[in-house]
Amino acid sequence: MKLGIVDMELASANYVVRLDTLAKATGVDPNKYRFGLRQEAFSIPALDEDAVTLGATAAARVLERAGQEGIRTLIFATESGVDQSKSAGMFVHSLLGLSTAVRVIETKQACYAGTAALQLALGLVSRNPSERVLVVASDIARYAVASAGEPTQGAGAVAMIIGADPALLEIEPVSGIWSAHIDDFWRPNDLSTPLVDGERSMDAYLGAFTGAWEDYRARGGFELAEIDFFVHHQPFTKMAIKGHRRLVEHTGKNVEESRVEPSLNYTPYLGNCYTASLYIGLLSLLHFKRELSGKRIGCYSYGSGAEGEFFTGVVQPGYERFLHPNIAAQEIAGRTELSFEEYRDLHVAHERGSAVNYSNSRKTRAPYRFVGLCDGARVYADSTLPIVTGTWNVHEGH
Template structure:
């Protein structure tokens, strides 16, 4: 029985900042951002949006009444949780109007937990093949204004339906997970911005990719030539290039050049949005499927990484008609509005964050289907528009 990704959809905010303009305001050579980091634009988050509204917006694109009836579980993978106890999945389930007899849970392990959610969902579908699982990877990456990590911020959500007989990607049985206790990136409970050792984190990421890929190859006997492409977790797009080149080691043959070209295709959307944390790998996968040279029957590799740290390498087979089961990411990105650096800074500082006072946001300017209207008596107030 095939089990895997049946449908995929992406949602981000309706605003972005141009990183060339940001570089000029910060007194930095724009090439450092656009070439050195590999980012062109970055999603800007208004106070009326958070992981719940973004996750619900992405998931809404997948759902039909029939699909909703088949859902057994909603899993939200995030490191931008809005409550230390209550799962964001419960809020999303309510906004989507799903049946109360649906399991809801939130998973955390930095950027890796989206992959954990996929694997857990596979297990649930194996037990009950007639049911489906809605997995949502939603995050807002924050490092602070005028900080070294500012250029690797971003926001968005990828929603996926995991089911039997999938239409997008049939996940193969072999996967390799690898974890070690390292402090390359973390966010204490009292902080709204992450702490990161950037160079160390990059080295750990590359090391985890090499280790998981090598073990996968040992267990399956497969070579790089067996992959039409590899999708990477992309906190910034240059990270995936560094990992791939660490394995290719200067090769210039047909296989190496094909993997490089497919990597470029997989980076297209991330260059326009920025870091999605848990959703970055799966936006990379959507970008590869929509911008790369991919045909049904191709095998794709997926490398997931979360600081702290955990990585996993697994693979899947592209299914016939896959293109019809992906939301139109390029169309959504083309419809966004550019904001100035001053507007971006104002919106960044206007986020609800960890404030405990009552707040009421003006939602009139936000045309999204779901909004965060504010906070009252320590409870976030969400609305459907």
């Protein structure tokens, strides 16, 4: 029985900051970003957007195509959680109008959580092949201004339906895992931006890669020569190339970087999307490389702290019929560009402090929006409609 990805789609945020704009304003050579990171821009959310609205938008797109039938579980993977108790998936469940007969959970392990959700979903489907699982990986990478991470910010989400007889990608059963406690990247509860040891994080990424690869091979995984293309976690685009070079060096095999390049078309313009990053790379490969039927794809997922996993999937015959690259193109082209001053003002505005009541004016063009807080409770709505919650009225501009 084949198990894997039935359908998948992405979503991003309302605004974009071009790195040329950031470089000019901060006196940095733009080539440092263009060639050092291989980044061109990053998405940034409006005040009425967050991980929930991005994830709900991506999920609505796949459900519109595939329907809700058989979905018994929603797993929301994020490191941009909106509540310390309630799963962000509960808000998505409500926005999408899913059945009450759906279990909802949230997974967290930095950027790796999307793959953890995928593997959990595969286990559920293997137990009951008539069921499907909705996996949503959604994140907003936000770093302190003037920090080394500032040009690698980003925002995006990928939603996937996991089931039997997948139309897009069969996930093969063997995977390799490597985990160790490493303080390379973390965000305490009282901070809105993470703490990062950049050099240590790169070393952890690469070490977890070779460790996961060795575990994969020890468990009977395919040789490099049997893998046609690769998708690696992309905190910034150049990192995926660095990872591939380390794998080549580690194995002593000559595997061309052309097998990685098709997966690197979206991250330069969306920025770091944490849990969604690997799957945005997978969509890039599926959208930009033709004739992939029967091809085996090697996927490396990494999450700081640190955990890595290497697994493979086989592209299914007729997969092209289930792809919609026009949506990704519209997401990237449709964002509103911010000036440096507008961007920095918005960055500050996202610092909400300890407020328990506020409302956001409508800015997003997406189907869902974060309306604000009412006595500390988060309120979401269809972005085209005003909402009334108790005695608290929220309308455009208030």
